[in-house]
Amino acid sequence: MKKKILSVLLCTAMVASLAIGCGSKDQKDAGTSGSDGGSSSGSDVTIEVVAKGFQHDFWKAVNSGAEQAAEKYGAKMNFVGPKDESAVAEQVEQLNNAINKKPSAIVLASLDPESVKGALDTAASQNIPVVGFDSGVPGNDTIVANAATDNYAAGEMAAENMYELIKDKVTDPSETVRIGVVSQDATSGSIIDRTAGFIDKMVSLIGEDKASVEGHDKYNNKVDGAKVVLEVGIPATVEDAACVTVANTLLNKADLVAIYGSNEFAAKNIITANESLDKLGADKIIGVGFDAGKIQLDAVRNGIFAGSITQNPVQIGYQAVELAVKAANGEEVSDVDTGALWYTADNIDNEEIAACLYE
Amino acid sequence: MKKTLKTQKMVAVLALILLYIFFSIFGDNFFQYSTLVSIFDSSYYIGFMAIGVTFVIITGGIDLSIGTVCICCSLIGGTLFEKGVPMAAVLIIILVIGTLIGVANGLMVSVMGLPAFIATLGTMMITRGFGSIVTGTATVTFPQGDVAGAWFHNIFKFKTASLPAGIPTGFILLIIMAVLMAVILNKTRPGRYILALGSNKEATRLSGVNVVKWETLAYTFSGFFAALAGISYAAVYSTLMPGTGNGFELDAIAGVVIGGTSLSGGNGSISGTLIGVFIMAVLKTGLPFVGLQPHYQLFITGFVLIFAVFADVLNRRKAASV
Numbered sequence: 237m238k239k240k241i242l243s244v245l246l247c248t249a250m251v252a253s254l255a256i257g258c259g260s261k262d263q264k265d266a267g268t269s270g271s272d273g274g275s276s277s278g279s280d281v282t283i284e285v286v287a288k289g290f291q292h293d294f295w296k297a298v299n300s301g302a303e304q305a306a307e308k309y310g311a312k313m314n315f316v317g318p319k320d321e322s323a324v325a326e327q328v329e330q331l332n333n334a335i336n337k338k339p340s341a342i343v344l345a346s347l348d349p350e351s352v353k354g355a356l357d358t359a360a361s362q363n364i365p366v367v368g369f370d371s372g373v374p375g376n377d378t379i380v381a382n383a384a385t386d387n388y389a390a391g392e393m394a395a396e397n398m399y400e401l402i403k404d405k406v407t408d409p410s411e412t413v414r415i416g417v418v419s420q421d422a423t424s425g426s427i428i429d430r431t432a433g434f435i436d437k438m439v440s441l442i443g444e445d446k447a448s449v450e451g452h453d454k455y456n457n458k459v460d461g462a463k464v465v466l467e468v469g470i471p472a473t474v475e476d477a478a479c480v481t482v483a484n485t486l487l488n489k490a491d492l493v494a495i496y497g498s499n500e501f502a503a504k505n506i507i508t509a510n511e512s513l514d515k516l517g518a519d520k521i522i523g524v525g526f527d528a529g530k531i532q533l534d535a536v537r538n539g540i541f542a543g544s545i546t547q548n549p550v551q552i553g554y555q556a557v558e559l560a561v562k563a564a565n566g567e568e569v570s571d572v573d574t575g576a577l578w579y580t581a582d583n584i585d586n587e588e589i590a591a592c593l594y595e
Numbered sequence: 596m597k598k599t600l601k602t603q604k605m606v607a608v609l610a611l612i613l614l615y616i617f618f619s620i621f622g623d624n625f626f627q628y629s630t631l632v633s634i635f636d637s638s639y640y641i642g643f644m645a646i647g648v649t650f651v652i653i654t655g656g657i658d659l660s661i662g663t664v665c666i667c668c669s670l671i672g673g674t675l676f677e678k679g680v681p682m683a684a685v686l687i688i689i690l691v692i693g694t695l696i697g698v699a700n701g702l703m704v705s706v707m708g709l710p711a712f713i714a715t716l717g718t719m720m721i722t723r724g725f726g727s728i729v730t731g732t733a734t735v736t737f738p739q740g741d742v743a744g745a746w747f748h749n750i751f752k753f754k755t756a757s758l759p760a761g762i763p764t765g766f767i768l769l770i771i772m773a774v775l776m777a778v779i780l781n782k783t784r785p786g787r788y789i790l791a792l793g794s795n796k797e798a799t800r801l802s803g804v805n806v807v808k809w810e811t812l813a814y815t816f817s818g819f820f821a822a823l824a825g826i827s828y829a830a831v832y833s834t835l836m837p838g839t840g841n842g843f844e845l846d847a848i849a850g851v852v853i854g855g856t857s858l859s860g861g862n863g864s865i866s867g868t869l870i871g872v873f874i875m876a877v878l879k880t881g882l883p884f885v886g887l888q889p890h891y892q893l894f895i896t897g898f899v900l901i902f903a904v905f906a907d908v909l910n911r912r913k914a915a916s917v
Contacts, residue, residue: 350833
């Protein structure tokens, strides 16, 4: 009997090693195919990427961009991320592991800037350069550079594209016309940038003294006698129901010509509000969104939204690894804007665009 | 029976050593001091919880609340620190709260007669919710660096200039606590009563032992160690998010079971529990070094767990047939 137990336990150990053995072979095969260029050019740059997630489509797109860059520069790249955005401990462990592997450089988007402080100090003491990407590591000065979306510029892009579609209606109109802006909150940095970028650009396109910004203290810039009103609506809480109410109120204004939602949450709830009102469309109120998500993609496909802006996760991954390679080689690096893309029903299935969109 | 438990433990030790050697050979840079410190860092909170819950499992019960108690106590502590309470007091308050929750769990099971699974499931929900209520769902950050109160990190990792990876003092604490609890379990009256009521509660009661008292004590240990786990978690990861902690208890219970403690109660060992915890920690830390994503750890730990429990089943079958 004792023998039996012993054999069972030995089997356990064998299964474990078997699984590790098989798995590691698979992974190595995948790894080498991704970095063939590296082995031939003799480069031994290794990059450890620690993302904020792994299974979400957004991060898959970032991963594919990172792989492209690794292949181009012949670097060995390893991409990990925690199971979800609350798994802070898991991410810290992954970062510690990454540092222990003594890579040439690390690429990091932290879930929580405080929790990775100690690990980043260790990386700094070992002279491993750390590049931030996506949301990066706010407030940490050991990061050598960031590869992220310039959200202000992306907001401006939304305004430019919307302006093209409503130019006739907002150029010196006889009656007051209104442009609605729905924003998730007025506290998150990326959302403020997207909203402010949109508002500032739209005002300058229409004319400084011809457009008045109203609706929220943060953005208010009242101009008496202006014929174009930009009305900002921000829900009291980050809940779908509260945001739908805000969108409803805006859509019900008779002089509304266009509406902008500055992230997936805002865009989705504009679309939800429109379901019962049916006011959005090419000949009706022009809707412009941001990010992706199934509801928004369908709205763009069906012409309910004229188009939306998306970040470029493929570029985020690509540029981050590029920065990391440069930093590893001792080059000076600085922040890069990974850009944004304007997508409509016409180009939504293009390869470049589709790679950046998630459901 | 004692002998087979010993055999199982020996095999577990062997498996742990083999795993470490395996990763040292096949993982680049795995065999180094700083990686060892990382393994220790990631094992503290599971390790402390596992030591405590071993007692509950030996009584034949279960404590599902330890994961959320661990996070909840630290959330309360962190909130108090932000309100100006000194760190030493904060740490004591954390331990007291955990202990009290443990007492409450114990009374629900031993006096009120609730099934342990249900009682501690309720406590799990309560503590998870309470953590969010206390913090207003905001993330809590413990002090680090040179700020006042940051000294408590030294309990688990002592940073010195000569050793950038730090001295893993937490490991020493873990071993001290494990030895202490092993002595309590095996050499003292409370420990023997807990073992006895695990193998046959009714017989133990009839022989004049105060079953209520000792069963409650087992849950009290569990609560105390969950709180200690919370402090170690705060020391290693610095920030705590309300609403997390679910699932930690299962890692701890898996460690206990891999270490040879029987879920049906009556036998078990603290040293086995620690070995079980470290098998999981070495797997978790080692797999990325051979190029595998951490979810392979789940995959492999699952197999290890099933085989370990199967060994336990064989053990008991043998005991029954003798």
